[in-house]
Amino acid sequence: MDVLFNVVGIVVYVALALLALWGAFCAVIVWRRVGQVRFSDEEEQEEFLTELDGTLGQGNYAEAVALCEEDRRALPQLALFSIENREIGIGKLQRRLWERFQQDVLSDIEHRLSWVATVVKSAPMVGLFGTVLGMMGAFRSIATSEGGADPTTMAGNIMLALITTACGLAIAVPLLIVTNSIVVRIRKMEDLVGLGIGRLIETLKLAFGRSR
Template identity: 55%
Template sequence: MDITKLTEYFAASMYVALGLIALWGAYCVTMIWVRVAQKRFRSEAQQDAFLDAVEEPLERGDFQEASELCESDPRALPQLAYLAIENREIGYAQVRQLVVERFQRDVLADLDHRISWVNTVIKGAPMVGLLGTVTGMMGAFGKLAAAEQVKASDMANDISLALVTTALGLVIAIPLTFCLNSVNIRIRKMEDLVAVGLTRFMGSLREAIATEAMSELEEIQPVSTSE
């Protein structure tokens, strides 16, 4: 096959590959952004309002009501609180460990997975662009070798491929780098907010569990009667 035709086919594949890479990177960043928005409270005041609502039934020993308040809320802290309430029988220490592990597995691990893809796009897009650059230069030098006299206009497409693919790789990688930094900041803020809220909730749950245990102990103790 003529190297010129081969270069043209390869150029088309480079543009398609860069387009798909750009779409995948944008999709992953969007999904991370949406996921974080779904799992966090907008402010600490909103989180405190939720905790106030949950602590009220816990102080009364009404675990059912507290569980119902958490169950329908898809955000991370309510779901962790629901998990803790439903598994309170295994003991406070085990519940706390369970909640931390679930947060790491269900929320942070999913975000880390998508972040790894964004990092791959950031690193891969310039490499694909560089491959296009090499391909364009190969086409240009192939034309030089195949003809005694080559017009500059005949080499324009190959040189254009060499420059455009490099530029496209950088155009994809640079905005995604800034987006990823912004996403990482949002994730860290979410982690800090969840950690603060979880510490407060677990303290309230521990007191509620202790109160429940004392009540059960009093019920099973024989009642002494005076003679």
């Protein structure tokens, strides 16, 4: 039975290590993904829109397409989509832009972020399982010993109980902080993209009006 407890204890440690690695990996991927698809601030986005305004104002759609193709961030790609699909009309185009932003950008980020949230919830539970396992081992050593429980065995079981709980919390708390930071970055990105889409639609209205 002691061997079984030791094996399960090792499994708990391995599970916690894997959760920590997976949670950190997903958090880094999401953080980088958000950084890749957003402008760092409103001024940088304004510079891009001003340059796009100039090319569209001259009716130079080829140059506008080239400008957007070079930039893989969300708003330039949405601008590229709107230029390539300008025949569908401004009303439909505005709805499609938000749909594309939701499907191509936010859905991928939220999917990966959900894995981080899963690790945040799972790590303390795995740690709690190790705690229960350690306490079971400690009580078993008390119940089965005739001349008194072996202090070394009890200390090992209690150590397992405490370490797994601490590890679970040590994984969950930093990832929770990182998750909240990522959510703040996502909300800022949504606000910037919302402002950018509004400005883009106005630019497209003027450009399409001149081309008719």
